[in-house]
Amino acid sequence: MIQRGYGHFGQLDEDAFRIFLQDLAADLAGQDDPGVEGDNEAFESDADLPEDGRADGDLEIEAARTAGIGYWTAYYRLLVWSYLWRQRPALAEAGLPILPFQPFADRDSSIAAISKRVAVRALGWVRPLPDEVAAPIMEAAVRMIGSPANDIIAIQRAYNEFRRSNSGTNAEQTQKRRAFLATFRFSTLPGESAPWRPPLSTVAPGGTVARAEALKATLELRELVNNVCDAAVIVLQSAAGQRIGEICGLEAGTDGQAGIPSCIEVRRSHSGLLDLFLLKGKLYKTRSAPVDAEWLIGSRPVGTDFLPPPVRAVEVLVELFRPWRDLAADERASRSLIVTSRANGLPWKPGTVNTVTNLNLLDGQKRFVERHVDLSRLPDRNPREEDLARYRRSRGRCIRTHQWRATFALYVNRIDNRLVPALAQQFHHLSLAMTEGYVGSDPTLLGDFDSSLMQRTVDFFLQATRENPPALAGRFAEIIERYRPEIAAVVGGRTGTDARVAVEEWVVEHDLRIWFAAHGKCFMGFNPKEARCHEVAGTTSWRNQKPNYAARETSICAGCSCFAVDGEHGDYWETRYRANQGAWLAAVNQGDTRGYRAVRARAEQAAAMLRALGREFPHVEVAGAA
Structure with missing residues (x-):
């Protein structure tokens, strides 16, 4: 009410309620509240739902399960409106304005139903991590599960053996353990001149100082164990797209193939050229009970011994918590891949030792980023106008684990946009390996992929409403320019979240979707019959909603009336110009340009794009030139 300028309850009409729901969805998508993450995955039956959420059949229960983030947070915030409605007589008796409408009048508008819709919308607003944030985090995580993880596993194993084998008074044991930890020297990584971290503690005199140093050292070791676990989870999420709850449910074991953990199965690809690594676990979302599932987490050429980072992450987690599982409080914890303990050190x-929770892993990821990734030099915004300041100010603590799924969806689209049709069906494929292997049983990944496309589409049209929008090239750029005032009218005088909501509603209402690629943006949904890729392939139809990836290539797109390029694609066209112009000049230098007509045409095409974008032409070196 304060934010929107409402002075009393009598002003909270149906329009105010609609605005409240928009603000609530935006808040859930962006808030740094660990209570929201994974809060729907614990539903086992309708008994777990509030009374308002129960209904005949399983529709409401399933809606709650599949709502994504924020169901319970939305539910309890919406309860305030229910209380205001119930307290009308008391408010009126006190002479105060009352709520002018009934907010939850029927089943379709129950608190449970509205909470589900708000949570689904919030899930659609969870943004992928910007490249400037995701890349250094992933780099730090992969680094941590290498030699540093080996060090932590080794020192933990040695420490436990040392503790079992030593006798004496508590003070003597404390002094020995402190001295032992001080003697361990950490590895020096390739390309570096010093160990990746200093010793855990320094030898100090006896008495209380020695005991404090020993405690400090064991606490440091515990923190390092946590950091390795956090890094491994980040690698799994960023490279396999798993939910945090599904990672919590993974089981350990080492009786797999050729030393591979038993929760990973190695299969030969259909071509016979690749070994595919499939992580086996349980799928909880969209199921009334957990079901077996599997995710492709990497591949390697047959006959090689390379371990993809996600496979290495699982291997590290198996060994890291091996001594912990022997101390488990129950059988489930003794089988879990990741466990936790409230013990000091x-x-x-x-x-x-107990099973780990979603919140444990969420907090761990935030701690890892804060302590091992330097985001202090991030600018306020990147060239794509993504907000980086929030990551810099919070030192990464604003990161949500679900963002990795959206980041993974965007990555797959970027790495090989020809896989979009496969992604749109089941989101089981990543580059060549994923087209040859079966990734798993996770149909809700489709929502993350669709969400990333929609949000990038919204980003594009938001930028088009600015006074000085980014430069556009390509034939569709003329249409965007012609209708820019109409697009701006969608936003009106709104700013921030309100502007984004308006554009998103417009995009959804008109089913507008942009197909993104390294070389440009495809707007074929606006005029499907004009798509050159379908014309070349002989598949032209007004029903086409996505490009023909078998026929699409850069030169065809560049001449298509559905195609446009902006600054995001400048590097691609610069590289294309440099390669083709270099080849053409080399042919000229050798005095033989026969067969180079297409090369010259591609260079001129790239030059035209660069001129339209206002980019400077790169200097082209020609081998053998005088």
């Missing part, structure tokens, strides 16, 4: 007593 390393767990030592039986019954002190």
Whole structure:
């Protein structure tokens, strides 16, 4: 009410309620609240739902399960409106304005139903991590699960053996353990001149100082164990697109193929050229009970011993928590890939280790980023106008684990946009390996992919409404320019979240979708019959909603009336110009340009794009030139 300028309850009409729902969805998508992450995955039956959420059949229950992030947070915030409606008589008796409408009048508008819709919308607003944020985090995580992880596993194993084999008074044992930890020297990584971190503690005199140093060292070791776990989880999420709850449900074991953890199965691809690594676990979302599932998490050429980072991450987690599982409080924890303990330092007593939760892993990721990734030099915004300041100010603590799924969806689209049709069906493919292997049983990944496309489409049209929009090239740029005032009218005088909501509603209402590629943007949904790729392939039809990837290539797109390029694609066209202009000049230098007509045409085409974008032409080196 304060934010929107409402002075009393009598002003909270149906329009105010609609605005509240928009603000709530935007808040859920962006808030840094660990209570929201994965809060729907614990539903086992309708008994777990509030009374308002129960209904005949399973529709409301399933809606709650599949709502994505924020169901319970939305539910309890919406309860305030229910209380205001119930307290009308008391408010009126006190002479105060009352709520002018009933907010939850029927089943379709129950608190449970509206909470589900708000949560689904919030899920659609969860943005992929900007490249400037995702790349350094992934780099730090992959680094941590290499030699540093080996060090932590080794020192933990040695420490436990040392503790079992030593006798004496508590003070003597403390002094020995402190001295032992101080002697461990961490590895020096390739290309570096010093160990990746200093020793855990320094040898100090006896007494209380020695005990404090020993405690500090074991706490540091526990923190390093946590950091390795956090890094492994980041690698799994960023490279396999798993939900955090599905990672919590993975089980350990080492009786797999050729030393591979038993939760990973190695299969030969259909071509016989690749070994495919499939992670086996349980799917919880969209199911009334957990079902077996599998995800492709990497591949390698047959006959090689390379381990893809996600496979290495699982291997690290198996060994990292091996001594912990022996202390598990129950059978489930003894089988879990990742476990936790409330003990200070390393767990030592039986019954002190339990299964990990979504919130444990969410908090761990935030701690890892804060301590191991430097985001302090990020600008306020990147060239794509994504907000980087929030990541810099919070030191990464604003990151949500679900953002990795959206980031993964966007990455797959970028790495090989020809896979979009496959992604739109089941989101089981990543480059060549994913087209040859079966990724798993996760149909809701489709929502993350669709969400990333929609949000990038919204981003594009938001930029088009600015006073000085980014430069556009290509034939469709003329149409965008012609209708820019109409697009701006959608936003009107709105700013921030209100502007974004308006554009998103416009995009959804008109089913507008942009297909993104490295070389440009395809707007074929605006005029399907004009798509050159379908014309070349003989598949022209007004029903086409996506490009023909078998026929599409850069030169065809550049001459298509559905195609446009902006600054995001400048590097691609610069590289294309440099390669083709260099080849053409080399042919000229050799005095033989026969067969180079297409090369020259591609260079001229790239030059035209660069001129339209206002980019400077790169200097082209010609081998053998005088």
